[in-house]
Amino acid sequence: MGPLPTSRRGNTCILVIVNYFTKWSEAFPIPNREASTITSLFVSEWVASFGTPIELHSDQGAAFESHPREKLGERLRVAYKIAAQHQSKSQHHQKSCYDRTANGPVYRIGDHVWLYRPKPPLGAAHKFHRPWLVLILSRFVALF
Numbered sequence: 001m002g003p004l005p006t007s008r009r010g011n012t013c014i015l016v017i018v019n020y021f022t023k024w025s026e027a028f029p030i031p032n033r034e035a036s037t038i039t040s041l042f043v044s045e046w047v048a049s050f051g052t053p054i055e056l057h058s059d060q061g062a063a064f065e066s067h068p069r070e071k072l073g074e075r076l077r078v079a080y081k082i083a084a085q086h087q088s089k090s091q092h093h094q095k096s097c098y099d100r101t102a103n104g105p106v107y108r109i110g111d112h113v114w115l116y117r118p119k120p121p122l123g124a125a126h127k128f129h130r131p132w133l134v135l136i137l138s139r140f141v142a143l144f
Contacts, residue, residue, distance in 0.1 A: 003033075007029060009029070010031050011029035011030055011031050012030075012031060012032065013029070013030045013031070013032065013033050014027050014028070014029055014030070015027065015028045015029075015030050015038060015041060015042075016028075017042065017046050019050070020055075020057065026045070026046070028041055028045055039071075039072045042072070043072070
C-alpha cells in the first residue's frame with residue numbers, strides 16, 4: 001500500500017503478506033515499491049520465519065511482475081499464480097447467481113403463489129404477523 005507520508009525511518013509504503021491457508025497476515029514498512037526491495041524483504045522476513053511457500057499469489061502489481069520475482073521463484077522453486085487468471089470465470093458465476101435472483105419466477109393467471117414477507121408492518125410485533133401471504137391470480141387479482 002502506498003505511497004504514504006514518509007516515516008521517521010524513511011518508509012513510504014507498506015507490504016502486506018497473507019498466508020492463504022491460515023489467513024495469518026503481516027505488514028512490513030518499506031521505503032519504496034521496487035521489486036528488489038519487496039523480494040529481499042519477503043525472503044528475509046517471511047521465508048525466514050515461515051519457510052518457503054508452495055505457491056505465490058499476486059494481484060499483478062507492477063512491483064511483483066518483474067525479473068527479481070522470476071529469479072525468486074526459480075531459486076525457491078515456488079509456483080507463481082496470478083489472481084486475475086480466473087476473474088472472467090468468477091464474474092460469469094456471480095452474474096448467473098445475480099440473474100437467478102433478480103429475474104425471479106414468472107407467474108400466470110390461475111397460479112397459486114406463496115409470497116414470503118419477512119418485514120412485518122409498522123406497529124405490529126413480528127410474532128403476531130404471518131410471514132406469508134396467499135395470492136391467487138385470476139382475471140381479477142385478489143389478495144387474501
